Amino acid sequence: MNKKNRRDNPLFAAGLVGALGLQVAVCIFLGYWIGSLAGSRFGGEKGWTVGGILVGLAVGILSAILLVKKVMEETDG
Numbered sequence: 561m562n563k564k565n566r567r568d569n570p571l572f573a574a575g576l577v578g579a580l581g582l583q584v585a586v587c588i589f590l591g592y593w594i595g596s597l598a599g600s601r602f603g604g605e606k607g608w609t610v611g612g613i614l615v616g617l618a619v620g621i622l623s624a625i626l627l628v629k630k631v632m633e634e635t636d637g
Contacts, residue, residue, distance in 0.1 A: 576631060583627065584620035591616020 595612020599605030 576628075580624045580627065584617070584624055587620030587623065588613060588616040591619070 591612040591614070592609060593612070595609040595615075596605065598612065599608030602608065
């Protein structure tokens with residue numbers, strides 16, 4: 561008998577996609593929040609906010625890639 565793989569479950573895929581989206585959204589929001597705080601403290605609010613959003617996006621994408629790599633390693637073995 562073939563043992564079903566966890567990746568074959570559609571709920572697992574939906575959960576992974578939801579977790580990735582939430583992770584990226586939270587990182588972008590945190591980047592916006594930190595950027596707006598830095599902008600109000602150091603002046604030039606728009607530049608700090610945009611920079612915070614871009615850094616948050618980069619961190620979110622990097623963490624999403626690392627999460628997918630970890631999940632793929634766990635399901636291979």
